[in-house]
Amino acid sequence: MTNEQYLKNLTVPTGPVDVVLDTDAYNEIDDQYAIAYMLRAGEKLNVKGICAAPFYNNKSSGPEDGMIKSYNEIFKIVKLAGREDLNPMIYQGSTQYMSDEKTPVISDSAKFMADLAKEYTAEKPLYIVAIGAITNVASALLLNPDMKETTVIVWLGGHAHHMNNTAEFNMRQDIAATRVVFGCGVPVVQLPCGGIVDHFTVSRWELEYWLKGKNDLSEYLAQNTINEAESYAAGKPWTRVIWDVTAVAWLLNDNGRFMTEELRHSPIVSYDDHYSFDYTRHFIKYVSSIKRDALFADLFDRLTK
Numbered sequence: 472m473t474n475e476q477y478l479k480n481l482t483v484p485t486g487p488v489d490v491v492l493d494t495d496a497y498n499e500i501d502d503q504y505a506i507a508y509m510l511r512a513g514e515k516l517n518v519k520g521i522c523a524a525p526f527y528n529n530k531s532s533g534p535e536d537g538m539i540k541s542y543n544e545i546f547k548i549v550k551l552a553g554r555e556d557l558n559p560m561i562y563q564g565s566t567q568y569m570s571d572e573k574t575p576v577i578s579d580s581a582k583f584m585a586d587l588a589k590e591y592t593a594e595k596p597l598y599i600v601a602i603g604a605i606t607n608v609a610s611a612l613l614l615n616p617d618m619k620e621t622t623v624i625v626w627l628g629g630h631a632h633h634m635n636n637t638a639e640f641n642m643r644q645d646i647a648a649t650r651v652v653f654g655c656g657v658p659v660v661q662l663p664c665g666g667i668v669d670h671f672t673v674s675r676w677e678l679e680y681w682l683k684g685k686n687d688l689s690e691y692l693a694q695n696t697i698n699e700a701e702s703y704a705a706g707k708p709w710t711r712v713i714w715d716v717t718a719v720a721w722l723l724n725d726n727g728r729f730m731t732e733e734l735r736h737s738p739i740v741s742y743d744d745h746y747s748f749d750y751t752r753h754f755i756k757y758v759s760s761i762k763r764d765a766l767f768a769d770l771f772d773r774l775t776k
Contacts, residue, residue, distance in 0.1 A: 472593035472620050480596055480623050480658040481734070481756040483724045488598050489591070490516045490722065491584060493564070494715070495526040495603030495641075496548070497540035500696045501713035504770070505602055506548045507688055509719045510557075511773035516722060519587060520560045521545050522580035524603030525568065526644065534604075534644075535566035541603075551688040564607040568645040572654075575610035584608065585615035588622050596658075598722060601626045602715040604641055609648035612655055619657035626652065626659060627718040629740070631666030632757070638744040639664045649740045659737065659755040660721055668717045671761050672710035675700065685775040692774065720766055721758065729766040732758045 472480075492509055496502040509516055523542035531537030542563050549557050564580035575581060584599060584607065591597040599622055601608050608626075612618050628641035628649065641664070642649050652659060662668050675697055682693035700709045720729045735757040739747040 476593050477658060478734075478754070480593065481660065481754065484598070484722065485725070487515050487517055488722065489519045491520045491522065491587065491597065491599045492518070492719070493522040493524050493580065493584075493599060493601040493603060493605075493607050494545065495524040495537060495541045496544040498526040498528065498530060498537060498603065499715070500692075500699045500711065501715040502541075502602055503544070503548050503695065504692055504713050504774075505600075505715040505719050506545065507552055507692060507774055508716050508770055509600070510549070510552045510554050511776065512719070512723060516719075518557060518560065519597070520562060520583055521549070521557065522562045522583065522607050523564045524580075524601070524607055525565050526603060528640075534568060538564050538566060548688075551691055565610060568604065568606050569609060569647040569651075572647045572651050573613070575613040576606055578607060578610065580607040581610035581614060584611035585618065588615055588618040591621040593620050597622045599624050600718050600722070601628070602641070602718050604644040605648045605652050606645045609645070609651040612651060612657060616655070619655050623658045623660065624652060625662070625718050625721050627662040627664065627668065627715055629661060629663050629738075629746075631663040632735070632738060632746055634666050635745050636665070637740050637746060642740065643744065646740055646742050653737045653740060653755070656753055660732075660758065661755055662714075662717050662721065662758045664714060667758060668714040668761055669712055671714050671717055671763055671766065672712045673767065674710045677767070681771040682774060689774045716766070716770060717758070717761055720769075723769070729762050729769070730758050731760045731762075732756050
């Protein structure tokens with residue numbers, strides 16, 4: 472695509488767009504909000520698929536187990552949202568991380584995204600919102616290199632560049648995949664976790680006031696968050712970050728109402744947990760701050776309709 476079109480694709484779309492969400496939904500309590508937010512923004516976001524991403528922490532026995540648990544959690548949220556029509560569009564993802572930067576991990580999700588991207592153009596791209604390890608997306612890009620011309624990747628991953636630390640959960644799980652995505656030339660919007668979107672936190676009292684008892688979906692989201700936070704902070708003040716919402720919100724960020732952003736040269740993610748920078752590399756869009764209250768107002772409104 473032309474440089475002019477590339478830069479245009481790094482701006483918030485003005486009209487309805489087709490979206491795929493790639494999520495490690497069982498890893499945390501915030502992916503569920505992101506799924507629900509996307510489903511409740513149907514006036515602009517036309518959901519083409521939801522893909523389960525791998526993860527490995529104390530909630531899984533390994534990447535495959537994390538992916539399967541995430542796959543099942545997606546169905547739960549879709550049902551609570553009354554969108555079981557989307558069940559055929561939910562896909563299992565990678566069972567392992569990439570072994571190198573040239574070998575894709577074959578999965579239903581990777582094949583789905585690689586094939587779907589063929590239906591789009593630079594002028595009308597497919598938007599892929601990723602809120603977990605970027606393995607599925609990177610594998611799709613290796614299966615179909617032309618995806619860099621027909622898609623825009625919106626990824627919540629890595630920490631703020633000034634922290635010079637890439638050991639954030641989503642990024643450090645698969646550095647090879649991260650390097651593929653940042654290096655191949657596909658338009659990327661990065662929402663850094665530490666230092667930027669970690670400001671998007673919510674308290675128990677807000678959850679109880681705005682979400683509890685409003686409907687089955689909002690009740691589940693609120694209680695799931697409260698239970699998780701109370702498991703480690705019972706009897707203490709707490710707030711809980713639900714940053715995955717911000718990746719979906721970028722697509723709704725008309726006139727900068729939810730966040731600020733800037734062009735930056737695509738970073739080089741090193742295998743030893745830091746960023747390097749080459750100011751001759753292509754640009755990405757970098758989210759630099761979150762307008763917390765404005766985004767929560769929209770989120771709570773959509774979840775309780």
